[in-house]
Amino acid sequence: MDRAKIKRELENLAAEGLPAEPPQEETPVEVQTEAEGEDKAKPKAKKDEDVPRKNGLIETEYAKRGTHLDVQINPDQVVKAAEILDAEGMTLEMVTGVDWLKEGQLEVIYDYSYPGGQLFRVVVRARLDRNNPDIPTVCHLYGGANWHERETWEMLGINFVGHPQLEHFLLPEDADFYPLRKDFKP
Amino acid sequence: MNELIRLLSYMICLAAFLGLNLAYLGWVERKGAGHIQRRTGPKDVGPYGLLQPLADGLKLMSKQLIVPANADRPLYMCAPILTMVPAVLLFVAIPFGEHLVPREFSFGLLMMFAFASVGGMSILIGGWGSGNKYSLIAGARAVSQNVAYEIPMLITAITIVMITGSMDLNEIVRQQGGYIWNWNVFRLDKSILMPVSFLVFFICSLAETNRTPFDMGECEGELVAGYHTEYGGMGFGLFMMAEYANLVIGCSLTTVLFLGGWQSPIGIFPGPHWFLLKMYFLIWSFVWIRWTYPRTTFWGLLNLSWKYLIPFSLVNLLLTALFIKVF
């Protein structure tokens, strides 16, 4: 496991996925999910705007966040990111889905950790359109992603394209709702 | 007329003996298990829980008989009875004392084996008739197990027949008279492998009675309750009782063939008390083993029989023949 290499490759990957127009800031230091000390100097108004974070890599402070690298990429890049991390011997710990109702987006968060001794946690996140939540599966790389993605699908309705078995898992077979979506009314 | 009265009284006594055994072996097992496991076992019903078997019996009898929807009804109903029949029948040939034997057959040993194999079939019938996949697997396992273990058991018994020259159980016991070294276990002059041969017979009777570590027909960790998964009430009760009846039969046969039956180890006071003492000692060792050992796999079970016990018993047979011929 080579921390610098992972960081470099993920940074490049995130840069590839940036929209064509030049970014306003050089390094995408973000705002919305960032509440670190260095950001405190920034205008408070900006924080409250809830602007979705731009693609890019952030080095987070472990003591505050519990993770070392936090990278946001486009949905179609998650397989590439998984390949980079798989080649370095990282393991996929969990897949989380978050519903951002206000932004009209769904977020998929992949938590990677390193089982080889060194402490290194990487978070890969991708935002999807809420009306068209398609994201490629990483099942073929990580067998353990199968159940996690299946659960995320059934709880949030995120469609993992290429998943071998998107069937109901924890919920009853006739459940036609997505309970973790914020607009779910029981 | 005299003979008829004698047979009738034997029947009554046997039924009482059997009933008492079937009820109280369950108690012995639970109590034994309790003490092996640092607890007391049954203690609430009667002093020392002695009335527990009666309470259990009452509970089982008062239960409704439920036949599963896709069971084969005739087979399902007759299996528990069928498993009881040979177990009860076999007591006829067992010599409890020199003159205390219901019926002396000159071919008693043969009869024992002939009827004992019916017990295995009844397990298959019960497993098949239940219409449950677990029961079916268990039934199939139990039959292949019975077939596998009957062979070394028979071969070992044949060595005894060769030594004594008789299939009469009482005659076999009579020839082991005198002192402890005249018992077949210690007849090293007939075959030096005799003690090991006893062990083979013991393991086989453990397997034949479907007891742990060979309880493939039941194995509740895998097959829920095996062949009697679908049985409740007295159907289950009969299977349970047949298990204990088989236990008594198996231990009696081992006692007769190897441990000198009613013969005394010190040459004085031979009689039924010696027989019972030896038999119950063996039964206790069965209980002990059950609560100490985990279960083998089906594969390990068949491997043990076909790869070790059968070749060994064949070697023992040849050796015995050689010893008898040469010395």
Added chain:
Amino acid sequence: MSSLAQSQLRETFELNIGPQHPATHGVLRIKVVMDGEYIDRAEPILGYIHRMHEKMGENRTWNQFWPNMGRLDYLSAMAYNHCYAGLMERAAGIEVPERAEYIRVITAELNRIQSHLLGFGAYIMDLGGFTPLMYAMDEREQILDLLESVTGSRLTYCYFRFGGVYNDIDDDFITGTRAFLKRFRPQIPMYHKLVTGNAILMDRLIGVGPISADMCRKYGATGPVLRGSGVNYDIRRNEPYSVYPELDFDIPVYKECDSMARYMVRMDEMVQSCRIIENALNKLPEGPVMAEKVPKALKPPKGDYHYAVEAARGTFSMRTVSDGTNTSYRMRLRSPTYSNVSLFEEASRGMLLSDALAFLGSLDPVIPEMDR
């Protein structure tokens, strides 16, 4: 595979193991396609005890979510308490007094011993040996009594608080724990003598259910499963939390990758937990057990937070997304058995039924924690 299984005359049938079955430790269901005694495909089906803890996390305030932590893995609930406490302390920046951290470690390790004891007993019972369970239960009762005296509950603990623990331990607990350790230590060699050395048990465990280290990595398997595959990975060492760095203990690792290795890891972990407890009791500082100035209505800053602990069955980690209010925006619970059992389908292919159940037992699943 037997030649019969490979032959053309394959006739398979389906067998539903569970939801009620003695070997599944609860309400796990495994849909097995059997080919005689061999398994063609075994698919675990979950959800029979699904309670949607993650949604509860979104509906309750941070404090109200505490009782849920005792109801995930009811066998090592203390580690789950620990994770939630650590997570929120990280999010809200609460400093925990040292004594509280020591108490957390002591109770969590007692809980781990208790969990492994039951795991050991229940596992042998799966294999047909009933007696070890009773011995394990006997020891387990002592631990439950001890924990009950400080936490007030026997199984579903809700003992930790943000910034410390609810209740200080007293001298009775300390002497009781020392007495327990003294009594318990000689028991483990006895278990090894009575149970581990048994020829039948060795026959059933050695070489059964091999899981390679790489397979563990792919499936995210952790805890004794991973350490039984020769990977020295334990959150207590690799991602130190609480006061674990100050205590000395070893991480048992076995390279055999089979069920026996996983069983031995659990047995050795009990010994190490004893060491940790004894060490922590010796070092136990005086002082308060609750941080001062912990707000009643906790409002951690916006952002998402991650925390991981070593529960008895592996890495338990939580990720929470906070939107700055007094409830969570999203609460994600990553339970170790969920990942551990997910490899069952692949690993059990072509196994004998009895071996597969021995293998499942060696993963030591706790169903409420898988279903959440």
